[in-house]
Amino acid sequence: MFRRKGFIRPGDPDIPPALRRANELMANGDYPAAAQAFEDLARGAVGRNGPRAPLLLIQAGRMRILAGQVPLGMTHLQQGLGLFAARGQWQRLNNNAQRLMAQLTQRGLVEEARQIETILKASLPLGFVPNRGLAPEKGKRILPATCPGCGGPLHGDEVEWTDEITAECPYCSRAVRAE
Secondary structure, three states, X not given: OOOOOOOOOOOOOOOOXXXXXXXXXXXXXXXXXXXXXXXXXXXXXHHHOOOOHHHHHHHHHHHHHHOOOHHHHHHHHHHHHHHHHHOOOHHHHHHHHHHXXXXXXXXXXXXXXXXXXXXXXXXXXXXXXOOOOOOOOHHHOOOOOEOOOOOOEOOOOOOEEOOOOEXXXXXXXXXXXOO
């Protein structure tokens, strides 16, 4: 059966059940189990050199930190950011590092936020200028907080916008309409 990429029905087998489960665990506040689930997904993605490997590592790191396992969480965050840098994905590196620094600082992990800042400064090429206008400007559209397909968190600066009101989930590639 022919199906356009991104237009996925609920329960679609194209979205890995393990990804849905990891996001459910995260949403339910079971951070240790969510961390393990994201680590398993990340391990497979890294082994395949998959495009979602950096995001999965970052999610695993965030979950470890929320579970109180800060050193292990920081290791995952550094690995995820390192993959963005190794792939030359400077904008994604910058956006994720900025978000992580804010989240870490908000949790009182100031030294860890400084570590991320140091990684960011050491990784970005000279002359890099962040693109602040990634989301469509018309009407300042807002994405839902999570993907309706896989449950992954959505941020306007982490998605690929396919038109003025439609973005692609960075975890499952589902088309998501902004409000």
